[in-house]
Amino acid sequence: MAGAFLRPARRTGGRLRPGRKELLLGVALLLLAGVFIAQELGFAVSLRQVLPVAAAGVGAVLAWSQLDDARREGLRNKAGADRAAGLARLLLGLVLVMVGVLVMVSGAISWDLTWATLLATGAVLAGVALVLAPWALRFWKDFEDERAGRVREAARAEIAAHLHDSVLQTLALIQNRAGSEQDVVRLARAQERELRHWLYADPAGHSGNLTDRLRVLAGEVEDSYGHPVEVVAVGDAPLTAGQEALAQAAREAIVNAAKHAGGTVSVYLEAGPSGSEAFIRDRGPGFDPLAVPADRLGIRESITTRMQRHGGAATIRSGPDGTEVHLKMPEQENRSHDG
Amino acid sequence: MTDEPMPNNPPPTVSVVVVDDHAIFRSGLRSDLDSRIRVVGEAATVEEAVAVVRARRPDVVLLDVHLPGGRGGGGAEVIAGCGDLGGSTRFLALSVSDSAEDVVAVIRAGARGYVTKTISGAGISDAVFRIASGDAVFSPRLAGFVLDAFGTAAVASTGTELDRLSARELEVMRLIARGYSYKEVAKELFISVKTVETHVSAVLRKLQLSSRHELTRWAAERRLL
Numbered sequence: 317m318a319g320a321f322l323r324p325a326r327r328t329g330g331r332l333r334p335g336r337k338e339l340l341l342g343v344a345l346l347l348l349a350g351v352f353i354a355q356e357l358g359f360a361v362s363l364r365q366v367l368p369v370a371a372a373g374v375g376a377v378l379a380w381s382q383l384d385d386a387r388r389e390g391l392r393n394k395a396g397a398d399r400a401a402g403l404a405r406l407l408l409g410l411v412l413v414m415v416g417v418l419v420m421v422s423g424a425i426s427w428d429l430t431w432a433t434l435l436a437t438g439a440v441l442a443g444v445a446l447v448l449a450p451w452a453l454r455f456w457k458d459f460e461d462e463r464a465g466r467v468r469e470a471a472r473a474e475i476a477a478h479l480h481d482s483v484l485q486t487l488a489l490i491q492n493r494a495g496s497e498q499d500v501v502r503l504a505r506a507q508e509r510e511l512r513h514w515l516y517a518d519p520a521g522h523s524g525n526l527t528d529r530l531r532v533l534a535g536e537v538e539d540s541y542g543h544p545v546e547v548v549a550v551g552d553a554p555l556t557a558g559q560e561a562l563a564q565a566a567r568e569a570i571v572n573a574a575k576h577a578g579g580t581v582s583v584y585l586e587a588g589p590s591g592s593e594a595f596i597r598d599r600g601p602g603f604d605p606l607a608v609p610a611d612r613l614g615i616r617e618s619i620t621t622r623m624q625r626h627g628g629a630a631t632i633r634s635g636p637d638g639t640e641v642h643l644k645m646p647e648q649e650n651r652s653h654d655g
Numbered sequence: 656m657t658d659e660p661m662p663n664n665p666p667p668t669v670s671v672v673v674v675d676d677h678a679i680f681r682s683g684l685r686s687d688l689d690s691r692i693r694v695v696g697e698a699a700t701v702e703e704a705v706a707v708v709r710a711r712r713p714d715v716v717l718l719d720v721h722l723p724g725g726r727g728g729g730g731a732e733v734i735a736g737c738g739d740l741g742g743s744t745r746f747l748a749l750s751v752s753d754s755a756e757d758v759v760a761v762i763r764a765g766a767r768g769y770v771t772k773t774i775s776g777a778g779i780s781d782a783v784f785r786i787a788s789g790d791a792v793f794s795p796r797l798a799g800f801v802l803d804a805f806g807t808a809a810v811a812s813t814g815t816e817l818d819r820l821s822a823r824e825l826e827v828m829r830l831i832a833r834g835y836s837y838k839e840v841a842k843e844l845f846i847s848v849k850t851v852e853t854h855v856s857a858v859l860r861k862l863q864l865s866s867r868h869e870l871t872r873w874a875a876e877r878r879l880l
Contacts, residue, residue, distance in 0.1 A: 516754045544773075548799035548832045582795060582834025586802070595833045637839065 340377075368419035375412025378405050482510055502542045509535050526553045526563060526587050530594070533567040534583055541574035545581045553587035553647070561626040562645040566594045568618035569641040573598035577639065591646035599638040619643070669787040672696040672711055674704040674733065675719040675749070680772070684717065687776030692783055701725030705736040713744060714787045717779075718766065720750035720757045729757075731764035738765070747786045749779075755800050763863050768792025790852045791859040798831040801862060820858060827854045 351366060421430065486507040493499040513531075527549040534545040553559055566583065573581040577600020584595045615632065619641065623630040628645035669692050673681050676699045685694050696711045698704035701724040708716055716737075720730040728735070734746050748766040750757055751773075758769050767786050770779065771794060782792045793801075805820050820828065823844075830840045837855070841848045 516752070546795060546834065548795045550799050550802045550832070580834075584795070584799070584829075584833040586829075597834045640833070 368416040370416070372413045372416030372420070375409040375414075375416060378409030378412065478514065482514075483507060498542050502539065505544055506535070506539050509538070524555060526555050526559045526592060527551075527585060529555055529560070529563045530566055530583070530585055533563055534570055537567060537570045537574055537581075541571070543574045543578055543581060545570055545574070545583060547583045547585065549585040549587070551587045551592075553589070553592050556647075558626040558628065558645045558647070559587075559592055561622050562592055562594060562628060562643050565619045565622050565628075565630060565643050566596055566641075568615075568622075569596040569643070572615065572641075573600065573639065576600055576603070589647060591644065593645075594643040595640060596643075597638060597640040602634040602636055602639050667691065668693055669715060669783055670695045670711070670713040671715045671717055671783060672698065672704075672707055672713045673717045674698045674707075674722065674730070675717075676700065676721075676723055680719075684779070687779065688783070689777075689780035692780060699723075701728070701732050701736070704733045708733070708737050708744060709740070712740065715783050716744060716746045717783070718746050718748050718761075720748050720752060720761050730761045730766070734761070734764040734766060745786045745789075747782055747792060755803075758797060758800055759804070759862070762797075762859070765863065767859065768794075769797045770794050771796065785852075789856075791855045793828075793831050793855055793858075795832050795834050798828045801828050801858060802832060804862070805865075820861065824854050824858050827851055828858060831855075 418430065418434075486503050490500050490503050493503070530549065531547050534547050538545045555563075566585075570581055570583060573596060577598035579599050582595075582597045584597075586593045619632075620630045623643055623645065626645065628643065630644075631642040633640045633642070671688070671692055671694055673684055673694055674697070675681050675684070678699070681697050681699075685697075688694065695713050696707040698707045699722075701722050703724070704716075704718070704722065716733075718730045718733060722729045722733065725732045725736075730746075730748055730750075737744060746761075746766040748758075748761040748769045749772055750761075750769070751771065752758075762769060768782060768791050770782055770792060774782070774794075785792050801820075802825075826844060827840055830843055831837075835843065837848050837851045841851045844851075
């Protein structure tokens with residue numbers, strides 16, 4: 317009786333779907349009822365007989381449910397903890413079945429004979445395993461090959477989809493606008509930037525950081541004004557309010573450079589734990605920062621004041637060789653020390 | 656403190672071999688180059704490149720980083736294959752790639768400089784003259800990689816001299832990363848262009864030879880070396 321109760325107890329501990337749990341409980345109860353009826357009818361059903369059968373049954377269910385699980389979960393989590401758990405389940409099932417069967421037969425046959433038979437069985441099983449091993453290995457290899465093929469195919473499909481959405485579309489646009497040099501250059505630059513980001517983006521880099529932000533802003537300016545903006549970034553920093561202000565001020569400086577100077581705009585960003593610095597340089601004719609009329613909000617409000625408001629500083633150097641805007645933003649905590 | 660002419664005493668003519676697997680790019684480059692630069696050979700694969708460079712012995716090889724053929728090593732493999740030419744032939748790497756992996760691999764193989772293919776005709780000609788006269792050519796992006804790899808702070812003397820940049824070298828690298836030409840760097844730091852070139856060559860040497868811990872770690876993070 318205890319053996320029969322063991323079954324539902326084990327079931328609830330396992331990872332089974334809710335519907336099947338009730339089903340198994342029902343089967344177990346039916347079996348239990350059967351045992352009782354048999355006793356009532358006069359058959360001497362002893363615990364000695366029930367326990368081994370129950371053990372063998374539990375073992376078989378364990379082993380088979382493993383196969384079922386493997387099929388159900390497919391290839392999703394072939395490697396990892398689930399696999400070890402599955403193996404343990406299989407082994408436990410095997411041991412339970414063997415112990416159950418052994419105990420059942422040991423009543424009828426002597427132990428000596430049992431051991432001899434066990435030995436012979438083991439030898440036969442080993443022989444069969446030896447014969448089947450190459451076949452099993454080949455089967456496994458075919459399976460792995462097919463899986464790798466599927467992964468490759470998926471990767472190829474992803475690349476094809478991306479190229480279709482980006483490069484092919486841009487090439488079509490370029491053919492349409494072949495007459496306008498500026499449009500063609502702009503399209504080509506935008507596409508180049510997008511493709512580069514897709515190909516070479518640092519997988520360890522965290523998107524949403526300062527470097528990323530500045531690259532996006534620079535790309536937007538490049539798109540709207542058609543002048544190349546070369547961004548070189550060293551290090552990175554999280555995008556705090558201060559660093560966001562630096563990025564926005566840098567954007568204004570890039571817009572100014574693209575609008576008034578033209579040509580390539582060089583942007584250099586150096587970010588670290590103690591703060592960040594950005595240099596925006598163009599090769600235009602230059603201007604006198606002090607001579608900019610007060611009503612022109614661009615430089616004064618968007619760059620200088622914005623930086624000061626967040627505890628940073630902006631310096632503008634302009635000469636015949638071009639203009640360079642230097643932005644400096646210390647990290648928030650160190651603001652009072654860094655000035 | 657005086658501004659010297661941009662390339663120091665450039666040789667009257669410079670012979671170059673153009674190595675790139677795209678014929679369109681090769682012909683475009685050929686027509687863009689200065690008239691004092693003679694293209695003496697072209698190659699499209701690693702094997703062709705090694706053969707042509709060995710046969711022609713040019714002053715400068717304009718070398719695409721990504722090349723078919725060989726053992727898949729691309730431009731770095733060409734440099735290795737020509738390693739016994741005794742340094743009379745110098746290599747300038749050209750690439751469309753931004754990845755640190757490509758840049759650092761080809762520089763450590765022995766290239767004297769790295770520029771991207773979007774460079775102007777005047778820019779590439781200037782770079783060829785510089786390389787021919789023994790200088791190194793750093794683009795802003797390469798300077799950025801160097802600063803990233805060696806760190807932006809002048810570190811205390813840990814490790815050998817090869818493993819860190821001096822304060823001056825750091826300044827030069829920063830200015831190049833900011834888009835300054837050698838001449839502008841010289842003016843900014845009140846030194847001669849020749850001194851700037853010396854600093855840049857020293858940085859190149861460190862980049863090639865250093866076994867700096869940070870450089871190794873930096874490279875490992877990007878799965879280089």
